[in-house]
Amino acid sequence: MTTMKPDFFVNSLLEIPLDVLKDKGIQGLIIDLDNTLTNWNCSVIDKEICKWLADLEKQGFKIIIVSNNSSERIEASLSKLNLPYVPYALKPGKRAFLKAMKILGTTVNTTAVIGDQLFTDILGGKRLGLTTILVPPLNKKEFIGTRIMRKLEKIILSRYL
Template identity: 35%
Template sequence: MSLLRPDDLIRGVGEITPEFLAARGLRGLLLDLDNTLIPYHSYDDYPSSQTWVTEIRSAGIRLALLSNATHRRAEQWRGRLELEGIGMAGKPNPASFRRAAQALGLPPHQVGMVGDQLFTDVLGGNLAGLHTILVHPLIDNALPHTRLARLLERRVLARHGHAWGPEVWQTPDREEPSQ
């Protein structure tokens, strides 16, 4: 079960600051795309994530995208966010996490994996020896396999003493994508 336990559980990437990273000895981050940085399936601008990426990078933190999104979708967002990285990464395969950490030029213990899914982002990051940061998903997408995964995630996290329910998607302080 420890492979399914994130090192940190936070509301969103906005809580990750240079101070947060320094306290954990992290100098680089691998970033999931869908429901972590950008709402699932959206191509609309998402100003808070775009600003956050710029601010974190300007603090000297190395960033790369590590997404299971299609190559086309990942490339489109890679360009807009000015990130290195790959789509169709094959998460939770730890080899893709290790390659991405190496591309940052950092040892695994100095790299965090930030994502919204326990069975891909956290599991793969833990298997690769990264610091794992689980964020609440930006939206509740209705794909059947995602709904099942979210149900299982809530049960696993509850065993670790974390509440993780669908109410997080109804939080009023979430920004909406620009139209």
């Protein structure tokens, strides 16, 4: 069985150890949208996070948004940011991640996934052997299905931490 243990578990996007990722050879970052970059059901990306995204690009990382959400929702969030994205990703399916790496021109060894959910972002990344980074969800208020998943996540995470 694929383990779901994230390679990195940080308290905020801003705490992701970029130097460590660079040393590992990571060039591309696949980033989740809902509850990773934006609050659930709100399309606005915080100024601080916009600055962090711009800084990533300055540091030479290639970024792509991979989301289970619709193109409309993703475009509403990314309006001012000129980032590529893959919508309707059906994570943890592998296809969207493979497509994202093709767009970035990176490989499983040079790509990391950043997201707030074990069962979609982390599991999807793990299935392909990508580096995985779990961040806490930005907002606690979530879709009911996600809330149930959170309880299961807690049980699994408690074994890792």
